[in-house]
Amino acid sequence: MTATAMARAINAGLRKALEHDPKVLLMGEDIGALGGVFRVTDGLQRDFGPDRVVDTPLAESGIVGTAIGLAMAGYRPVCEIQFDGFIFPGFDQITTQLAKLTYRSEGDLTMPVVIRVPFGGHIGAIEHHSESPEALFAHTPGLRVVTPATAADGYAMIQQAIASPDPVLFFEPKSRYWDKGEVDLDAEVDLSEAALAAGLHAARTVRRGTDVTVAGYGPTVKTLLAAADAAAQEGTSLEVIDLRSVSPIDFDAVTASVMRTGRLVVAHEAPMFFGPGAEIAARITERCFYALEAPVLRVGGYHTPYPASAHEEEYLPNLDRVLAAVDRVLAY
Structure with missing residues (x-):
């Protein structure tokens, strides 16, 4: 067990997912060479290459729309929305396409897409950089909405979210990114279907x-x-x-x-x-x-x-x- 900040724990969880499944890829604004504005993806492009950790244009609708197409082709994309207030340009893609395609196709299409959203306040940010829009997505059938409160949950839950066959909104409390907690970064997370529901959704x-x-x-x-x-x-x-x-x-x-x-x-x-x-x-x-x-x-x-x-x-x-x-x- 190591005292680890939540940001570093999520980074370690993303690393595990990239190692475990070659179909996992990360995409978002400034997540590659910069490592994200909160450095959650720091070092991942260096180790896995720009084809799996993709710096995208500043276009949230394009990021989510591309992720939907990738999911249809068998990939497991993990999108980062740089700040919570920037998710709204992608809102249409999330709520009218991503949330509904499995239902519309009667289960023929799965949408294993994770959308990472740094959210919440307490960091003294400027306008549009501190919001809590989780209720909008919880109100939308077809989406799972989860949020870790500890480093240990950040490490495990991001891996479980990526393994889920359903779209997951993964809200990360930005004010807690540097709070430390005990995490076993070598632990293998149970990603079986039976474990996913409890791992993601049990209080x-x-x-x-x-x-x-x-x-x-x-x-x-x-x-x-x-x-x-x-x-x-x-x-x-x-x-x-x-x-x-x-x-x-x-x-x-x-x-x-x-x-x-x-x-x-x-x-x-x-x-x-x-x-x-x-x-x-x-x-x-x-x-x-x-x-x-x-x-x-x-x-x-x-x-x-x-x-x-x-x-x-x-x-x-x-x-x-x-x-x-x-x-x-x-x-x-």
Whole structure:
């Protein structure tokens, strides 16, 4: 086990996938010689060549459209969208073609395409460089939407996403790229069909608790763990769940936790209005109605365009907002 930053762990996972399957190729803006703006693909073009790690034009629709054609020809393309806010020129290709071709062909065509998206805030970026558009893709049938919160998950989940026969939106929390965690970079990841569903979409309880369940994914998991530490000093025990997947969602894991605690707070950086937290709140209210001691509460971005970097800390879920929600559910 080695203390490894998430960016380096994802790099190692991409390297493993390139070594394992000659049909895997990477494509995106500045991912080759530069190694990507976050250096996630650093060294891969040098070692695998420009035919497998391809620097593309600045044209997201062209990147995704080319990936769809490559998938039809038997390849497993992995596209990088340089920043979350740049995904929208490729939105039509993703939602009207990539998501639907397997359904339209009655399963004759598979679309093993991964689209890597650095997402979220906390880095003080300029406009269009900090967004959380995951709900738009989770709302689209035919797409899998996942996000790692740890270096270990970054290493394993990128390999599992590439091995999936379905298109996967792989949202990488850019504010956590350089957070380190223990990773076995020599470990072989189980890529069997049976392992893929659990490996990509099973939620993980990262801290046990008894009073309130708090659930999130990607960049918010670290915030929830900090909230659990702070709440413990006041005698409140929070159970922290890393959802890991936004589509599908592991409702069974959340249900089991809420049946024990009776309370749930869901946090994400995406806008709260029509966000993933709303679907989770509705489903858990249906499943746990008689066990709930309080309404399910959500903590998320406000229903405004993403603000300038000077104000993003007021917009994003933070320790104080999560703890305020915990206090509210405990007050019922």
